Amino acid sequence: MKDRLLEVPFQLAARYDVPPILMRAYFAAERAYCRARIAVAGGATDIEVGDETVRFGLSTRMEYRRARDLGGERAVIAALLNELDGTETVWDVGAGVGTYTCFVANALTSGHVVAFEPEATNRARLRENLTANAPDERWTILPIALADRNGVAVLASEFVEAGGGHHYLSTDDTGVLVQTQCGAALVSKDEFGVPDVLKIDVQGAEKLVLDGMGSLLDTVESIYLEIHREKSDRYETHPDAVEESLRDAGYTLIPLGEPTNRRSGVYLLHACR
Structure with missing residues (x-):
């Protein structure tokens, strides 16, 4: 994992035309700052x-930034909510x-939230966070990647760190095998009830x-979605196709803008009836 993390400053330096030594210095300083803040917070x-x-x-660092x-x-x-x-x-x-899951689980009185997280590092922290915030009967965690077919796929990542969200289904051999499942198949097996609300953030x-x-x-x-403009190319699709599918299913689309932390290539969308 450390080697993959060390590659990131160079990737970003190339993307933004910044000298790699400056990007590495920035990352080192930010990691030190986050470690200090985590220590202060206990x-x-x-x-x-x-x-x-x-x-x-x-x-x-990623958990600190995400919580912040x-x-x-x-x-x-x-x-x-x-x-x-x-x-x-x-x-x-x-x-x-x-x-999202922890806030939802905390807000439910008799409902249930099903959290789909195929990446093991995040999933372990997800369980710890949910246990600290809501009773067991309010939530379930599944190590499944929801997709358009049932089977297995390779889950790859730019780097692995608790709180990171850079995981994707890959056609390469580098990564770990995870189960893929259609949402419709889960419900047809009577494993879970039909969802009233979906939140989707799948890179x-x-x-x-x-x-x-x-x-x-x-x-x-x-349905609340985080739409990735460039990353959809990995799956030979496009944000326009996502929006068309939602309209065809009878939803009204409400743009929610871009994330306030200025992440690029992303916009947020609410599909409602």
């Missing part, structure tokens, strides 16, 4: 959105360490997840 921090307060564990700005999606989390009455079934597809595979839901989209009331 390895955890409480974050409030609306009426919900959630405690997140901190052990890495919620991935630039605080307003989207607030909007999702505001539409819940506590009884819903929510699927968090690409749950990571639980940035460009949004269209695959929607295709795998099939006719279930006729009953899902609300």
